[in-house]
Amino acid sequence: MIAETGLAALWLAAAMALLQLVGGLTLLRGEGKLTPLIKPAALVQGALCVVSFASLMWLFYVTDLSVLLVASNSHIDKPLIFKLAGTWGNHEGSMLLWVSVLSLSGAAIALLEKRIDTRTLNATLAVQAFVALGFFAFLLFSSNPFERLVPAPVEGAGLNPLLQDIGLAFHPPTLYIGYVGLSVAFSFAVAAMLTGQVGPAFARAMRPWVLGAWIFLTVGITAGSYWAYYELGWGGWWFWDPVENASLMPWLAATALLHSVSVLATRNALRAWTIMLALVAFAMSMAGTFLVRSGILTSVHAFAVDPERGSFILALMLMYTSLAFLVFATRIGTVKQGEPFQIVSREGGIVANNIFLSVILAIVLIGTLYPLAAETMGDKISVGPPYFNKATAPIALLLMVALLLGPMLRWRRDELKRHKYWLVGFFAISLWTGVAIWRFVPGVGVFPILGLALSLALAIAAWVPLKGRKLLRTPLPVFGMVVAHFGLAVSVFGMAAESGFSRETLTALAPGESAKVADWQVKLDDVRPVVGDNWVAIEGQLIARNGDKKFILRPQSRQFYRPEQQTSEAALLTRWNGQLYAVIAQPDENGDGRWQVRLWWKPFVTFIWFGGLLVALGGAISLLGRMFRRPKKPAVNKWAQA
Amino acid sequence: MMWRLLLLASVLLLAAVPQESMAQGSGPTPELANRQLTNPAQEKAATQVMHALRCIQCQGQSIADSDAPMAATMRAEVRQQIADGKKPDAIRQWMIERYGEWVSFEPDMKGSGLLLWAAPLLLLLLGLFMARGLFRRKS
Numbered sequence: 001m002i003a004e005t006g007l008a009a010l011w012l013a014a015a016m017a018l019l020q021l022v023g024g025l026t027l028l029r030g031e032g033k034l035t036p037l038i039k040p041a042a043l044v045q046g047a048l049c050v051v052s053f054a055s056l057m058w059l060f061y062v063t064d065l066s067v068l069l070v071a072s073n074s075h076i077d078k079p080l081i082f083k084l085a086g087t088w089g090n091h092e093g094s095m096l097l098w099v100s101v102l103s104l105s106g107a108a109i110a111l112l113e114k115r116i117d118t119r120t121l122n123a124t125l126a127v128q129a130f131v132a133l134g135f136f137a138f139l140l141f142s143s144n145p146f147e148r149l150v151p152a153p154v155e156g157a158g159l160n161p162l163l164q165d166i167g168l169a170f171h172p173p174t175l176y177i178g179y180v181g182l183s184v185a186f187s188f189a190v191a192a193m194l195t196g197q198v199g200p201a202f203a204r205a206m207r208p209w210v211l212g213a214w215i216f217l218t219v220g221i222t223a224g225s226y227w228a229y230y231e232l233g234w235g236g237w238w239f240w241d242p243v244e245n246a247s248l249m250p251w252l253a254a255t256a257l258l259h260s261v262s263v264l265a266t267r268n269a270l271r272a273w274t275i276m277l278a279l280v281a282f283a284m285s286m287a288g289t290f291l292v293r294s295g296i297l298t299s300v301h302a303f304a305v306d307p308e309r310g311s312f313i314l315a316l317m318l319m320y321t322s323l324a325f326l327v328f329a330t331r332i333g334t335v336k337q338g339e340p341f342q343i344v345s346r347e348g349g350i351v352a353n354n355i356f357l358s359v360i361l362a363i364v365l366i367g368t369l370y371p372l373a374a375e376t377m378g379d380k381i382s383v384g385p386p387y388f389n390k391a392t393a394p395i396a397l398l399l400m401v402a403l404l405l406g407p408m409l410r411w412r413r414d415e416l417k418r419h420k421y422w423l424v425g426f427f428a429i430s431l432w433t434g435v436a437i438w439r440f441v442p443g444v445g446v447f448p449i450l451g452l453a454l455s456l457a458l459a460i461a462a463w464v465p466l467k468g469r470k471l472l473r474t475p476l477p478v479f480g481m482v483v484a485h486f487g488l489a490v491s492v493f494g495m496a497a498e499s500g501f502s503r504e505t506l507t508a509l510a511p512g513e514s515a516k517v518a519d520w521q522v523k524l525d526d527v528r529p530v531v532g533d534n535w536v537a538i539e540g541q542l543i544a545r546n547g548d549k550k551f552i553l554r555p556q557s558r559q560f561y562r563p564e565q566q567t568s569e570a571a572l573l574t575r576w577n578g579q580l581y582a583v584i585a586q587p588d589e590n591g592d593g594r595w596q597v598r599l600w601w602k603p604f605v606t607f608i609w610f611g612g613l614l615v616a617l618g619g620a621i622s623l624l625g626r627m628f629r630r631p632k633k634p635a636v637n638k639w640a641q642a
Numbered sequence: 643m644m645w646r647l648l649l650l651a652s653v654l655l656l657a658a659v660p661q662e663s664m665a666q667g668s669g670p671t672p673e674l675a676n677r678q679l680t681n682p683a684q685e686k687a688a689t690q691v692m693h694a695l696r697c698i699q700c701q702g703q704s705i706a707d708s709d710a711p712m713a714a715t716m717r718a719e720v721r722q723q724i725a726d727g728k729k730p731d732a733i734r735q736w737m738i739e740r741y742g743e744w745v746s747f748e749p750d751m752k753g754s755g756l757l758l759w760a761a762p763l764l765l766l767l768l769g770l771f772m773a774r775g776l777f778r779r780k781s
Contacts, residue, residue, distance in 0.1 A: 234707040355769035384747025386694045
């Protein structure tokens with residue numbers, strides 16, 4: 001019965017969404033009879049989705065094997081936490097999560113949003129319902145999570161043991177919540193265009209959603225990157241893989257949107273610009289879902305290759321984005337030019353941020369899709385890390401230069417000479433660092449040098465907005481901005497140090513022999529077999545020495561059975577100034593009793609992810625400030641930003 | 643990200659196929675597949691070339707990151723050619739001649755590839771063009 005209840009709730013929720021949409025359509029020709037129903041329908045829709053999702057979760061909790069999805073993704077012996085996580089660890093469940101979060105967001109808007117006028121609010125909920133309808137249709141017609149299985153199996157197929165990882169249980173939903181947040185921003189943007197209310201009130205209503213989505217995306221990408229780094233055993237932390245790019249593109253769009261929406265909220269400028277970015281951000285999150293779900297691109301994450309579902313999402317994406325851009329094209333003429341400003345101004349800095357981020361986004365998009373386009377022309381080519389690094393790094397460095405100065409500029413207009421001491425200071429720090437590295441460390445590339453030089457300057461520049469403020473009376477969003485920008489400096493420092501100064505040693509060692517990597521002397525002490533739940537492994541015991549200090553690392557090469565697969569479990573030794581990364585492989589084929597050992601010293605590599613988390617923390621501080629601080633007088637705080 | 647493991651698994655399964663069935667992967671792993679060149683500058687150049695070449699047996703890894711036998715053979719080839727004094731670009735061309743454009747992660751700066759490389763600059767100009775209306779001249 002539970003499965004049927006869940007399915008019925010899903011159908012009813014879809015009906016509520018339809019009601020909201022119809023109500024919204026009548027709204028276009030003035031107040032209709034159905035208009036007052038929109039808000040209650042949104043609340044009911046949210047509640048029904050909770051019922052539906054809770055039903056599915058219950059089915060996984062009790063492992064009801066008469067439900068196809070449970071039978072094919074769970075197992076009676078699975079630990080409880082992974083049974084529950086199994087609810088969204090599959091295609092159908094994750095789509096149900098998607099639409100449930102979307103509906104809950106709609107209900108939250110209906111309940112809490114007081115800043116915008118009723119008409120725009122209703123229009124927002126209608127657009128929201130329109131987006132949700134597509135996903136309801138997707139679920140009900142092509143991915144029903146509640147489908148029964150007759151006869152029911154006895155124990156269930158289980159989930160790949162490798163995917164039973166607590167990080168993996170929470171990684172996809174994190175990104176999904178980010179995508180959903182961007183769809184809410186999209187609904188606000190389309191609604192504001194339709195009702196002609198593109199202004200500061202709309203921007204202030206949209207901002208928390210953008211900020212929230214952006215925090216989730218930041219955390220999701222940071223965690224995913226670290227996971228790839230420690231789990232794959234290749235020592236890399238970003239592979240410019242299509243699926244990685246699919247999560248990076250919405251983040252880039254969201255970052256640009258986050259900045260321009262602050263300008264709209266505070267200064268009533270960049271109106272059309274902000275709307276445009278909101279549409280692009282949503283299109284990118286749909287494209288991300290599509291690229292991942294369809295398997296259309298060759299990816300190291302080859303999975304879930306399902307052409308039918310892929311085409312469904314592609315059709316949805318094309319429909320929503322083309323409709324949205326149609327609205328944009330026809331209505332943007334009615335959106336008035338915002339408040340003017342000069343190039344040297346806070347707004348000017350944010351325009352630079354928007355341009356650089358959009359260019360990076362476009363490069364990633366073009367580079368990801370280019371092989372597809374070439375293939376239709378009969379050319380089979382690859383676009384990979386060397387291209388993406390070379391094409392995006394210069395733009396990213398320009399972005400950092402703009403970031404040194406931007407946050408300290410005044411709104412509307414400013415003079416560069418007011419900031420000449422800072423400018424000279426930053427230039428001196430960068431130049432000194434750059435020349436010192438270039439002079440004393442041979443063979444470091446130009447991008448790592450520039451990255452290190454600029455990140456040091458930015459690590460100082462990030463704090464300048466706090467200068468001359470009473471810290472206790474400084475609004476939280478200012479702290480948030482400072483922390484996020486500082487986090488970016490930390491992260492870029494880590495990236496540049498890793499790519500410029502990593503040392504690698506590949507060697508074959510017999511027990512008792514040693515190898516050297518950077519300042520570390522690593523001895524292979526012993527190799528022994530180890531047995532796990534569903535794997536056997538050889539485990540190397542490495543003794544790493546640096547000066548007087550001695551550490552033990554135990555990398556493994558695991559052989560799983562059922563399903564049969566081999567993985568490298570890297571051993572990582574974390575020091576404050578970097579990580580020692582060790583991998584052991586099966587015995588050397590020459591049969592002389594040596595073991596293949598791969599060692600890396602990666603200076604400051606952990607800064608990459610600490611920086612990413614700081615960026616997300618900055619976002620969270622801002623969001624808290626926006627949610628709990630009711631401004632007594634409308635926004636005159638000089639530094640206020642996302 | 644999680645799906646990498648699935649892939650890794652399939653790659654490793656592929657790798658476990660008896661090697662005789664693969665023309666290029668036959669015989670024991672060549673010495674230079676997993677040995678660094680003694681000259682650090684040469685090894686660095688070789689590593690760069692390896693990161694820019696796709697493992698054609700796998701899904702999306704470079705030969706530097708792959709455990710497939712084919713990738714091992716190609717790594718050994720790259721190191722050998724570098725040791726013989728061949729220029730990185732010549733090695734890339736040699737690989738492209740043997741395995742097709744697909745093997746290179748870095749599209750050539752000719753034909754439609756030129757557009758790809760010009761894209762950052764063109765996009766930057768487009769951005770500036772779009773932004774020009776936003777600014778007010780100094781009064």
